[in-house]
Amino acid sequence: MADQAQSLIRKIETRDALVGVVGLGYVGLPLAVEFAQAGFSVLGFEVSSKKAEAVNRGHSYVGDVPGEQLASVVQAGRLSATLGYERLGEVDALCVCVPTPLNKTGDPDVSYIISVTESIRMTVRPGQLIVLESTTYPGTTRELLLPALTQGGRLKVATDFFLAFSPERVDPGNQVWTIRNTPKVVGGITPSCTEVARTLYATIVDHVVVVSSTEAAELTKLLENTFRSVNIALANEMAIVCDKLGVDVWEVIAAASSKPFGFMKFTPGPGLGGHCIPVDPHYLSWKMKTLDYKTRLVELASEINAEMPRYVAEKAADLLNQSGKPVKGSGVLVVGAAYKRDTDDTRESPALDIIRLLAEKGAKVTYHDPLVPSLRHEGQDLESVSLDDQQLAAADVVVIVTDHSDVDYDLIRRAARPVLDTRNVLQREAPETAAAAASE
Numbered sequence: 001m002a003d004q005a006q007s008l009i010r011k012i013e014t015r016d017a018l019v020g021v022v023g024l025g026y027v028g029l030p031l032a033v034e035f036a037q038a039g040f041s042v043l044g045f046e047v048s049s050k051k052a053e054a055v056n057r058g059h060s061y062v063g064d065v066p067g068e069q070l071a072s073v074v075q076a077g078r079l080s081a082t083l084g085y086e087r088l089g090e091v092d093a094l095c096v097c098v099p100t101p102l103n104k105t106g107d108p109d110v111s112y113i114i115s116v117t118e119s120i121r122m123t124v125r126p127g128q129l130i131v132l133e134s135t136t137y138p139g140t141t142r143e144l145l146l147p148a149l150t151q152g153g154r155l156k157v158a159t160d161f162f163l164a165f166s167p168e169r170v171d172p173g174n175q176v177w178t179i180r181n182t183p184k185v186v187g188g189i190t191p192s193c194t195e196v197a198r199t200l201y202a203t204i205v206d207h208v209v210v211v212s213s214t215e216a217a218e219l220t221k222l223l224e225n226t227f228r229s230v231n232i233a234l235a236n237e238m239a240i241v242c243d244k245l246g247v248d249v250w251e252v253i254a255a256a257s258s259k260p261f262g263f264m265k266f267t268p269g270p271g272l273g274g275h276c277i278p279v280d281p282h283y284l285s286w287k288m289k290t291l292d293y294k295t296r297l298v299e300l301a302s303e304i305n306a307e308m309p310r311y312v313a314e315k316a317a318d319l320l321n322q323s324g325k326p327v328k329g330s331g332v333l334v335v336g337a338a339y340k341r342d343t344d345d346t347r348e349s350p351a352l353d354i355i356r357l358l359a360e361k362g363a364k365v366t367y368h369d370p371l372v373p374s375l376r377h378e379g380q381d382l383e384s385v386s387l388d389d390q391q392l393a394a395a396d397v398v399v400i401v402t403d404h405s406d407v408d409y410d411l412i413r414r415a416a417r418p419v420l421d422t423r424n425v426l427q428r429e430a431p432e433t434a435a436a437a438a439s440e
Ligand code: SAJ
Pocket: 168, 169, 170, 171, 172, 224, 225, 228, 232, 235, 265, 266, 267, 268, 269, 270, 271, 272, 273, 274, 275, 276, 277, 339, 340, 341
């Protein structure tokens, strides 16, 4: 193995390597703290002065990073944050954890990757490992980063610097699966790149899964999340099928889940939210379109999921109709604005679409979400209303969109208003059902 590789591996093994993390968000900050706790000196790179200052004050803004944990590594001088990318050349190993959203036309927006790559191009030096962690289309590392780093031939990959991809697998709020015990996939441009990256992650992760290329690592992440999108779409389509057949989809899914092999439970919902599942499959579809291949199943699943908010709004209108009420002027109380249970994250939340669609039909829409005190949506500022008899009495229909634990579902049951329960939470958490079942 090249001398550079051996000396960098040694630096990592002795913890003398200076580790850099670009992007101190829900992926980068926990990663930076993990490396600091493993004994490295870590330099975080942020474009937000607010975040950089908070880190240097030891103030955590990421739920998965307890304040005292951050404060202790900062006070020990193990972690600091710098604004901008000027100091990239100082680090020996750099993990890039920048956002990869979609742009307005639904295509990949790799501008954050391009921006940091341009800075790396100007600072990359012999002896550095660069690892991209951001979820992206297969080929990004080789097609965008590699050419920039080789500087038109000045530097050679695997001789001077090392380049790999390693997808993030952070599940915000998950207390069971942490950075340390969640296997980490790593794939390099060359075997020696892979080995240097493997050595780095082995200092903070119990199990590193090595693959043969950066494309294999990039695609591994896309498969993980496209798998969810496709199966959630199937659950959503089954909900529509069961509704038309007058069958309880939740009963069917519960029964299918009794199969001890060959089945994995997914549940229908009001649509797909979050910044992973609704986004990642589009990175795959987009890349394949450039190769003149249409990923029909992947795109169809995204379409089905994206249609669910409209389906929910129509079902709410049907419920009003059954009470002889037009949507226009009727009160609609949406329970839950976050994209999934027990999170305050409203990114891509289907609740936003459901609120918009019903408001467009003239409904008087209010929402209650104990974790989302206010919402800015389509130029509108909405405040979460309290869940009480008065609000429920004013609602001609209640639409449960997020099944937060901290909501008084008994109050909703007792109000006896028409309810569209997109998460089956009333049935699932019905004390009566449990009591009835127990008395049989
Ligand atoms: N959803 C359904 N039905 C399901 C599962 C989810 O409608 O059966 C909805 C959720 O309500 C949400 C959306 O899909 O609106 C996405 O939910 P998710 O459970 O996939 O959660 P995310 O978006 O937080 O996905 C993250 C991903 N983690 C990473 O990308 C590192 C995903 O790979 C994880 O599997 C997922 O967390 C997880 O399992 O919690």
